[in-house]
Each structure stands twice: as C-alpha cells, then as structure tokens.
Amino acid sequence: MDPHVxxxxxxxxxxxxxxxxxEAIPVFLGLMKGRDAAEQRRTAIKACTYAVLLxxxxxxxxxLLLRLFEVPMSMIRVVGGVILMRIGFELFAPSDSGGMIPKxxxxxxxxxxxxxxxxxxxGPGAIATVMGLTSTIKDSDRIVLSFLAVALAIIGAMFVTxxxxxxxxxxxxxxxPQGIDAATRIVGFFVASMGVGxxxxxxxxxxxxxxxxHGGIGAH
Structure with a gap:
C-alpha cells in the first residue's frame, strides 16, 4: 500500500x-437536552469546526511547541501513550465520576x-496522536503529500463525527444504549492497545x- 494512503x-x-x-452521542444529547433540532445541528457543526481548527x-x-519547551518526541509518544491507555480503560470500564469526560x-x-x-x-489522546505524527511527516521525503494525507484524515474523521x-x-x-455501550467498550480496548504501542x-x-x-524494534 502507498505510504501516504x-x-x-x-x-x-x-x-x-x-x-x-x-460514545459522544449520549453525552451530546445530554448537553443538548431541551433544545430544538436546529440548535443541535448548529452546535454539532460548530463543535466539529472548532475541533478541526485545533x-x-x-x-x-x-x-515549534516541542522545540519551544525542549521536549523530545520520544517523551511525547510515551506520555501520549499513557493518556491513550487511561482513556481506553475509561471507555472499557467507565467510572461513575465520569473521569476525563465531562457529562x-x-x-x-x-x-x-x-x-x-x-x-x-x-482531548489529550487526539493531541498526542496529532503531535506524534509530526515527526513522521517531518522525516517524510514527500512532506506536502504527507501533510495532505493527514489533513484529509482529520477532515474525514470530523465529518463522520x-x-x-x-x-x-x-x-x-x-x-x-446497550449497543453504544458495547461498541464503546470494544473501542476502549483498542484505544488502550494503541496507547501501549x-x-x-x-x-x-x-x-x-x-x-x-541499536537497531531492533522500531528502528528506521
């Protein structure tokens, strides 16, 4: 498969x-309780637009932020992985307090x-994912196509959302509700796995x- 694909x-x-x-659907409906369909549509579009811009x-x-704070990319990957693991465990076994997801x-x-x-x-998981890819794009021999692939992926994911x-x-x-709960727990398992990776x-x-x-797993 083409690397950009x-x-x-x-x-x-x-x-x-x-x-x-x-998982965001019941949260969104809870926040939008008592509001009409037009306002729900406007809020959904605005929220996704803000997320794309971020x-x-x-x-x-x-x-630039990594250089400014002198943080190596390897540490971003480790911290991002820990965050993803926590989010994954939250999705797989949600707590009554709501954890990192406001209700x-x-x-x-x-x-x-x-x-x-x-x-x-x-949230933290998306930040870690986006910043974790910056090193991959920077090291690519076709940086413009790499940025385009990631940009299209961001737009596509937010369009579906x-x-x-x-x-x-x-x-x-x-x-x-039971179907959403089952899907959320399955997704949580894979998010936690991505965090470990x-x-x-x-x-x-x-x-x-x-x-x-020298060499070994992860060597380029």
Missing part, C-alpha cells in the same frame, strides 16, 4: 477510535467549544537517541 488510513481510524462518535493548529505548530453543563450554555470540541473531541452528532437521536434509537515505540526511540539501543 497508509498514513491517511492510520490517522483516520485512530482519530475515530479516540473521538468515538458513538487539530490543524497542533499539526502545523506541533514541532454536564449549565442550562442554556454554549457547549460547542467546551466541552464538545475540547476535551470530548479534541459531525454526521453522528447531527443524527444522534436516530442513531441512539437504532442502536440503543505508543509507549513501547517512545521508549525504543528514547533508548536509540541516547545510543543505548
């Missing part, structure tokens, strides 16, 4: 798994940016950067 597919599926539109900001300026807001408050865009759609929120009532009626890759990259490991 693989990059697109990997980014698209990872973002969808982290955002998990099915992702593009970290995509284009991620390396309520003040009546009548605009929830398009907080909490819908951030942190529900663009936006449609899920717009038709959230119909989806909830069709799948049911990021941690392992970050550790290997860190050891290689200090000359403590």
């Amino acid at each position: 693989s990059l697109f597919v990997g980014m698209f599926t990872t973002l969808l798994a982290i955002i998990n539109p099915l 992702m593009f900001f970290f995509l284009f300026f991620g390396n 309520s807001n003040k009546p009548g408050e605009d929830v398009s940016f907080i909490p819908m865009a951030m942190p529900i759609m663009f 936006c449609l899920s929120l717009i038709y959230s009532k119909a989806i909830l009626q069709k799948i049911g 990021m941690i392992c890759h970050g550790i290997v990259e860190f050891l290689q950067s200090y000359g403590l490991l």
Whole structure:
C-alpha cells in the first residue's frame, strides 16, 4: 500500500477510535437536552469546526511547541501513550465520576467549544496522536503529500463525527444504549492497545537517541 494512503488510513481510524462518535452521542444529547433540532445541528457543526481548527493548529505548530519547551518526541509518544491507555480503560470500564469526560453543563450554555470540541473531541489522546505524527511527516521525503494525507484524515474523521452528532437521536434509537455501550467498550480496548504501542515505540526511540539501543524494534 502507498505510504501516504497508509498514513491517511492510520490517522483516520485512530482519530475515530479516540473521538468515538458513538460514545459522544449520549453525552451530546445530554448537553443538548431541551433544545430544538436546529440548535443541535448548529452546535454539532460548530463543535466539529472548532475541533478541526485545533487539530490543524497542533499539526502545523506541533514541532515549534516541542522545540519551544525542549521536549523530545520520544517523551511525547510515551506520555501520549499513557493518556491513550487511561482513556481506553475509561471507555472499557467507565467510572461513575465520569473521569476525563465531562457529562454536564449549565442550562442554556454554549457547549460547542467546551466541552464538545475540547476535551470530548479534541482531548489529550487526539493531541498526542496529532503531535506524534509530526515527526513522521517531518522525516517524510514527500512532506506536502504527507501533510495532505493527514489533513484529509482529520477532515474525514470530523465529518463522520459531525454526521453522528447531527443524527444522534436516530442513531441512539437504532442502536440503543446497550449497543453504544458495547461498541464503546470494544473501542476502549483498542484505544488502550494503541496507547501501549505508543509507549513501547517512545521508549525504543528514547533508548536509540541516547545510543543505548541499536537497531531492533522500531528502528528506521
């Protein structure tokens, strides 16, 4: 498979798994309780637009932020992996306190940016994923096509998420709370697995950067 196609597919599926539109549906409906369909549609579109803008900001300026704070990419991968693991465990076995995902807001408050865009759609896991890809894009011999593949993946993932929120009532009626719960737990398992993979890759990259490991897993 073409590396840019693989990059697109990997980014698209990872973002969808982290955002998990099915898990966001009951949260969105709870926040939108008592509001008409037109306002729900506007809020969904605004929230997804904000999330796309945030992702593009970290995509284009991620390396600058890393250099500014002198944080190596290997550490970003490790911390991002830990965050993904925590989110995955939360999705697989949600706690009554709600954990990292807020469940309520003040009546009548605009929830398009907080909490819908951030942190529900663009939270720590998405930040780690986007910034983790900056090194892959920077090292690519065709950087423009790599950026284009990631940009299209971001737009595609958020488009699917936006449609899920717009038709959230119909989806909830069709799948049911138990179906959404089952899908959320399955997604949580794979998100946690991706977190473990990021941690392992970050550790290997860190050891290689200090000359403590030559070749082996993760060598390029």
